[in-house]
Amino acid sequence: MIDRFTSHIRRTLPLLGLITLLAACSQYSSRPGAITFHNVAAxxxxxxxxxxxxxxAEFEMQKAYKENYNQLLPILLPMDSVRAQAVKPKLQDAIKKASIVAEKHQNSKWIDNSYILLGKSRLYLGEWADGLEALRYVYANGxxxxxxxxxxxxxxxAYIEHKDYSNALGVAEYLSQQPLNKSSQRDxxxxxxxxxxxxxxxLTSVAILEETFPLLKKSIETARIHFAAAQMYDRLGQYALANKHYKSVNRNKPNYDLGFYSAMNSLQNEVVLNPERNLANVGFDKMLRDRKNDDLRDRVYFTMGLLAEHKKQLPQAVEYLxxxxxxxxxxxxxxxYTYLQLARIEYESLENFEMSKAYYxxxxxxxxxxxxxxxxxADRKRxxxxxxxxxxxxxxxxxxxxLARMNPAALDNKIDGIxxxxxxxxxxxxxxxxxxxxxxxxxxxQQGGGNPLVNGGERRWELYDPALVNKGKIDFKRAWGNRPLEDDWRRSSRPLRSLAGNGAAGTDSTAVAQTATDNTGLKKGTPEWDQVHAVLKKNVPLSDTAFATSQKKKEDALYNLGKIYRFDLKESSRAITSFERVLSEYPKTQYKDEIYxxxxLSNEDNVTQKESWKGKLLSEYPNSTYARLVNKSTDTGGTSGNATKEYEAMYKLYADGxxxxxxxxxxxxLPSYKGSSMEDKFALLRVFLIGKVRGKDAYGQAITEFMRLYPTSIYLPRLKEMQEFNSVSMGKR
Structure with a gap:
């Protein structure tokens, strides 16, 4: 009997010991043994x-990130939920594993770290509310x-990624008062x-980075931060300091592209710092000869183009670009980006507007x-x-x-010259x-076949280059007009189209047409020559009626040019020139009150001229809509700051639904901001909100009301598009 009892005790003691051990290791226990167990397990x-x-996941996202060296490199890689989709399984697994710590190891010292990981993973996946909640939990209960x-x-x-800079600054102010360890201080x-x-x-950003670099180890990440610092110094115009950081890039294990762009930007700054230096002997030629740079030659030429423009060498700049x-x-x-630079030079410096449009x-x-x-x-192209x-x-x-003002003999000679x-x-x-x-x-x-216009050498078939295609279309239209798709259209016996409707072209600014014939050219005195001459002369406005029609076309176009300069291209000085030309050439123009x-508005930087045009408007058109707008803008001019804040608050409500x-x-x-520069912006937001709250009928009425009350608003084209879309959706058209 005693032997049986002893045997039972021996069998149950290990089980009791295990139960006791498990009870002692509860995640809610504060005993040292339990805490040690859960710390280790977690x-x-x-x-x-x-x-x-x-x-x-972060390594894969960093590897997949495509740097754009034409833009300012971000100091930290953006938290992009689209890029995170490729590593979504890893992030979801991180969330799952981090949640285990919160569920099964409550007394562990790693629970705060797990919540941080959980929050960061959700931020990467775009689950902002859940991610912020996890991080705030650590701050409140850590x-x-x-x-x-x-x-x-x-x-x-996270606040920075959402452009919530005020909250981000608030957190930064708090952290600046806290004692941080070396790792936290660096981050x-x-x-x-x-x-x-x-x-x-x-300036503030680079000042902080200067304090940060001693805390960073040599790595490719440190190299790109040096590059970002150099770019910011470039934007501040401090090229010597920028070069200091460009040279630091190569001391921090950069990849090939980062080292290449760093060296090239450094050469660019050397030319800016020493304007007498010739582009041919700076070092770009060596970069172009290096076979490792074959796929980067475009960037070398691009930089050379920027420097040539900086040195006012526009033909060379265009050639390099x-x-x-x-x-x-x-x-x-x-x-x-190369096409954008060419478009800008053609527009701003060379005033070759058709080529600029083609490059855009x-x-x-x-x-x-x-x-x-x-x-x-897209806006500038439109x-x-x-x-x-x-x-x-x-x-x-x-x-x-x-041409119309010439005497008949001079006109005939001019056309023959054209x-x-x-x-x-x-x-x-x-x-x-x-x-x-x-x-x-x-x-x-000589190369044994192949088409050098497609693949070989420096040459390139034009149909692979959008800019050359657009240029070809412009040249074709200028030379031949709008031709139908038919055979033998180049024969000299076919009627020729005048360029009078297409603008001046060729070597003479008064050219109004192009001609077409066989390779021998037209001969003066032949029927073909006389035919071309007659077509050109027919388009010249020789009668009073035709001349008046031409004048009206020109007046309307000058007025429209002024508005495009003022509202679309944001070039007030050119807008002023265009409007003043209308007033000078057409003193009785129907647009006179609006042009005043x-x-x-356009003379915002010239108070004297601004007041002068205001006086003309009030004296000549005291009862016009524009006179009332001038008086209102003067009366409420001091409320623009408040108007901006009010608008931002209302727009946030709109964005939040x-x-x-x-x-x-x-x-x-809205009534308190009548006449201010923000009035039509408030009114436009009101139109959107009426569409959301009151339905399509009220939406259509709101659009019509806006167009009646704000006939000169820069938002008018957008409202017209909205009106057309609303009409179609309601079955009115």
Whole structure:
């Protein structure tokens, strides 16, 4: 009996010991043994695996991130939920493992770290509300001050990504008062520098980075932060300090592209610092010869183009930039930036507006829609489309009117001169094209076949280059007009189209047409010559009625040009010139009162002229809508700051989906901003809100009311598009 009892005790004692041990290791126990057990279990199981998932995910996202060296490199890589989709399983596993610590190891010292990992993972996935909640939990309930500070650093970064700079600054102010360990101090400095960089405060950002670099180890990440610092110094105009950091890039293990762009930007700054230096012997030629830079030659030529423009060498700048476009093999983003630079030079410096428009078209065709410049380029392209149309009308009617003022004999001689000039130019271009074709064929034969116009050498088939395609279309239209798709259209016996409707062209600013014939050219005195002469002369406004029609076209086009300059291209000085030309050439213009008002707005930097145009408007048109607008803007001019704040508050309600509250606020506050520069902006937001709250009928009425009350608003084209869309959706059209 005793033996049986002893045997039972021996069998149950291990089980009782295990039960006792498990009870002692409860996650809610405060005993040292229990805490040690859960610390070890949490750290080397769930948290370890979650941390490895996060490190792997961040490494993959960093590797997939495409740097855009034409733009300012962000100090910290943005938290992009789209890019995070590729590593979503790892981030979800990190969330799952980090949650185990919270569920099963409540008394562990790793619980705060796990919540930080959990919050960061959710931020990467775009789950902002859940991510912020996890980080705020650590700050409110964390047991370790260092962990609480680390949670706040990640929280500050989240605010930056959402452009909530005021909250980010608030967190930064708090953290600046806390004792931080070396690791936390490094992360805090980088995040704060990132905050000021994203907010455009480059001087503050680089000042913080200067304090941060001693805390950083040599790595590719440190190299790109040096590059970002150098770029900000460039924007501040401190090129010597920028070069100091460009040279530091190569001391911190950069990848090849980062080292290349750093060296090239450093050379660029050396030329800026020493204007006498010749581009040919700076070092760019060595970069171009280096075979490792074959796929980066476009960027070298691009930089040379920027420097040539800086040195006021515009022909060389255009040449280098065209070489950059031709050298772009797979980097369409770089090619788009090249086209944008060419478009800007053609517009601003050379005033070749058609070519500028063509380059903008080409840039827009290949620029990614997510690029920060896309919206701006699209808006400018639309503005230039309209601008070139109006500018062409002004040029064409100017040319035609000059011809109309000549005596008959002089007019005939002038037209004959135009035909001769265009025939000479046409024959020269055809001969040039013929020689180029022969040279290409010879080169192809020497290379043993292949088409050098497609793949080989420096040459490039035009149909692969959008800018050349657009230029070809412009040249074709200028030479031949709008031709139907039919056979034998180049025969001289066919009727020829005048260029009078297409503007001045060729070597003579009064040219109104182009001619076409066979390779021998037109001969004066032949029926073909007389036919071309008659077509050209027919378009000259010789009668009083035709001349008046030409004058009206020119007046309307000049007026439209002024508005495009003022509202679309934001060029007040050119707008003033265009409006003043209308008043000078057409003293009785129907647009006189509106032009007075637009000149009042455009002279924002010239108080004397501003008051002068205001006086003219009030004295000549005291009862006009524009006179009332001038008086209102004067009476409420001091409320612009408050108006901006009110608008931002109402727009936030709109963005958050609180449409009813936003509409109530805007209708309550709109009367107090009557006449201010923000009035039509408030009214436009009101239209959007009415569409959300009161339905399509009220929406249509609101659009009509806006167009009646704000006839000169810059938002009018947008409202017209909205009106058309609303009419279609309601079945009215």
């Amino acid at each position: 750290r080397y199981n769930a948290y370890f695996m979650a941390e490895q998932d996060m490190l792997d 047991r370790d001050e260092s962990d609480k500070n680390n949670a706040l650093i990640v929280l500050m970064r 805090f400095y980088l995040t704060k520098a990132y905050l000021h960089q994203q907010n455009g405060e480059y 065209q070489k950059a476009a031709a050298a772009s093999k797979g980097n369409m983003q770089q090619k788009a 078209d080409s840039a827009l065709a290949i620029l990614p829609q997510e690029a920060p410049e896309y919206r701006l380029v 503005a230039l489309d309209n601008f070139v149309t109006q500018y062409t009308i002004v040029s064409a009617e100017d040319s035609l009117q000059k 035909i001769e000039a265009q025939e000479k130019k046409r024959l020269e271009e055809e001969e040039k094209a013929r020689k180029a074709q022969l040279a290409a064929q010879n080169a192809s034969m 008002y637009l000149l009042f 609180n449409y009813t509250r936003a509409l109530e606020d805007i209708e309550k506050n």
